[in-house]
Amino acid sequence: MTACQFKPASPMSFLDYLAVLLTCITGLVLFGAFYFLELGLNPFQPEQISLACTGDPTEMMVTWVTFSPTVNPTVEYNVHGEPLRFNAAGTMTKFKDGGWLHRVLYIHRTKLTGLKPDQSYDYRCGGDDLWSEMYTFKTLRSGEDWSPRIALYGDMGTDGQSLSLLTSEALNGNFDVILHVGDFAYNMDSDNARIGDKFMNQIQPIAARIPYMTCPGNHETAYNFSNYKNRFSMPSDDMFYSWNIGPAHIISISTEFYFFYREYGSEQIANQYKWLEADLKEATKKSNRAKRPWIITMGHRPMYCSNADGDDCTQNESKVRTGLNSKYGLEDLFYKYGVDLMVWAHEHSYERLYPVYNRKLCRSPLENAYINPCAPVHIITGSAGCKEHHDAFKPKYGPWTAYRALDYGYTRMKIHNKTHLYMEQVSVDKGGKIIDNVWITKHHHGPGAWIIPMK
Numbered sequence: 206m207t208a209c210q211f212k213p214a215s216p217m218s219f220l221d222y223l224a225v226l227l228t229c230i231t232g233l234v235l236f237g238a239f240y241f242l243e244l245g246l247n248p249f250q251p252e253q254i255s256l257a258c259t260g261d262p263t264e265m266m267v268t269w270v271t272f273s274p275t276v277n278p279t280v281e282y283n284v285h286g287e288p289l290r291f292n293a294a295g296t297m298t299k300f301k302d303g304g305w306l307h308r309v310l311y312i313h314r315t316k317l318t319g320l321k322p323d324q325s326y327d328y329r330c331g332g333d334d335l336w337s338e339m340y341t342f343k344t345l346r347s348g349e350d351w352s353p354r355i356a357l358y359g360d361m362g363t364d365g366q367s368l369s370l371l372t373s374e375a376l377n378g379n380f381d382v383i384l385h386v387g388d389f390a391y392n393m394d395s396d397n398a399r400i401g402d403k404f405m406n407q408i409q410p411i412a413a414r415i416p417y418m419t420c421p422g423n424h425e426t427a428y429n430f431s432n433y434k435n436r437f438s439m440p441s442d443d444m445f446y447s448w449n450i451g452p453a454h455i456i457s458i459s460t461e462f463y464f465f466y467r468e469y470g471s472e473q474i475a476n477q478y479k480w481l482e483a484d485l486k487e488a489t490k491k492s493n494r495a496k497r498p499w500i501i502t503m504g505h506r507p508m509y510c511s512n513a514d515g516d517d518c519t520q521n522e523s524k525v526r527t528g529l530n531s532k533y534g535l536e537d538l539f540y541k542y543g544v545d546l547m548v549w550a551h552e553h554s555y556e557r558l559y560p561v562y563n564r565k566l567c568r569s570p571l572e573n574a575y576i577n578p579c580a581p582v583h584i585i586t587g588s589a590g591c592k593e594h595h596d597a598f599k600p601k602y603g604p605w606t607a608y609r610a611l612d613y614g615y616t617r618m619k620i621h622n623k624t625h626l627y628m629e630q631v632s633v634d635k636g637g638k639i640i641d642n643v644w645i646t647k648h649h650h651g652p653g654a655w656i657i658p659m660k
Contacts, residue, residue, distance in 0.1 A: 253405035255412035285325035303428030304397035359386035359550020366590030387422025387505030507549035511602030550587035
């Protein structure tokens, strides 16, 4: 090393040579200590483990991270309680963060196939004799005649206020899947992506046991969403995708295309819109809608809100709702194909709307029951907790707001069957108390369901 090169001005004694040698050794030890503190005690040790659905109940995608390349990334698994006799080989991708340190992470992905639906499996991931601890997941049930239990939230940072209660519920088996509606860690790229490492390890007790499905938010935009794209393994690499669960068809979109088109191109808006309409057409075919009548969308930035921050959803002509220059607006498209429920985040609050379309609403006779509503229902669930705290509400708000709260928390949803869906809002501030709930009852789904005149 150059730090150990020297040119003595006069002959050196043995003690002088020894002192220089000790200085060099000390430097190497300190460098090594820093290196291993940076990478962890073992850079080959798997961490940041997460699961994702593929759309097939006989499959599960497993993703994890190491800080040095692994020769044979592998998942060992078997049905719960049995020795891990099966193994599945995976792939490895080198991810270089865009920060000034250009830190390198090795992302490993393994798709488990041939699994039995509604079956618990034990697994561990790793390779070359370095393995994670063992985790257990349960595959989703097949078909549409069952009742999925889903946690919904967005805008959760490291040490998010909802994390502890969510983890407790996950460990108790209360959810079949998680939907994180954008904005992770605050931010995953911060501190040369170390914040992303911290966040992914904090959610590992949840995400290593329950499929963790996502969509991007504005806090993922750095380096063209590279941390988001690399750290999660959704069914598509395009940041928009759809999949089925029970009697529901769930569509995940990127609202961020409407806001970062100058940086990353406007063609992605058109590409998503074209894909989205094709997906909705397919989901709305008579045979498909009969099997899975509920169409639920998730995207980060809402169309409507009553917050006092000047965000897009506070504008009469929201970009997400009406599009750019009246092109590619999503509200008309979702109304046309009879989308039942839209799940949003971004605003650091909780807000439930009455069924609304084009700033017109149909108020249900019951405050907490929407029976055959004449328009889609919107839920904003962005209060999981982050360092930016809450987004205050306006004292005066639109008639479409049914309930709103600034409590930290998250939403539980249960799709009971093809006609009944239930949601409730959990307040972490109040120790897990339910502060809002609503039933959506629909005896008819699809475009023909909008039969009640709008007000």
